[in-house]
Amino acid sequence: MTVSGEPRAPKYMLDELGFGTRMAGEDLHGTAAVTPAMRVPGTPHLRTSILAAWADTLTGLLATQVTIPRVPVTLDLDVQLYGPAPVDGTVQGIARAVKAGRSVFAAEVEFTSSGGDPLAIANASFMMAPDARLRLPPGFSVELPASREPLAVPFAERAGCERRGPGVAVLPRREDGLNASGTVNGGLLALAAEEAALSLAQGRTLCSLSLRYLQPARVGPVIATATRRDGLGRVELRDSGNGGRLNCIAMTRTFPGESAWESAARPVR
Helix, strand or coil, X not given: CCECCCCCCCCCHHHHHCCEEEEECXXXXXXXXXXXXXXXXXXXXECHHHHHHHXXXXXXXXXXXXHCCECEEEEEEEEEECCCCCCCCEEEEEEEEEEECCCCEEEEEEEEECCCXXXXXXXXXXXXXXXXXXXXXXXCCCCCCCCCCCCCCCHHHHHCCEEEECCEEEECCCHHHECCCCCECHHHHHHHXXXXXXXXXXCCCEEEEEEEECCCCCCCCEEEEEEEECCEEEEEEEEHHHCCEEEEEEEEEECCCHHHHHHHCCCCC
């Protein structure tokens, strides 16, 4: 699970992804620039896990409008791309509520280029954190300014996420990557799942990333173990410091014939 809208450390890792948000009626808009540090190693394309982190931010902030003063936690999150993610330029996201029920909140995000070209669709669902002591801070706002300190090193390096062999990635628990409850942020779990999956598909990128959060990663490091067949991957993420408990199950799919996509890829306008 990931907690959204929590008080953050002075330098919060995911803030460095540069996503700023603003309300427009009942929708929440977000914008960020794609930088070289956000690309999948060995490719020129933005990481799908970063789109997942941005989607989690947008939908989680919208969820707070229903759960306030309680904190929402992510139940599941998925991102589906129309084509390989952009090489550079600007990505815009518009999040809209799909369901605002008593127990579950659901929202979707449409990602586009600055020129309005469709890039991806994301969906997420949330519930209130079981711990009623978790509260949104006074004066909490869903409108967040973009960080002035953009990601300076590749995202996996910044997170300390390492590939340890075919199908295995390890993500440490770091103070600047935690939620209010002291658990690993769901966007970082998306990164670990992506790294494990792509270690079996060098030079490719994900066209689909779906995550189901089962329980928080409290201790770490998180070990992501992937299997893959015909482009479809399954990843288990376990908290190795907490008895190997299963935190998340992810399903992934890589783009077929990526070299053909590469030749057709264009920078985002």
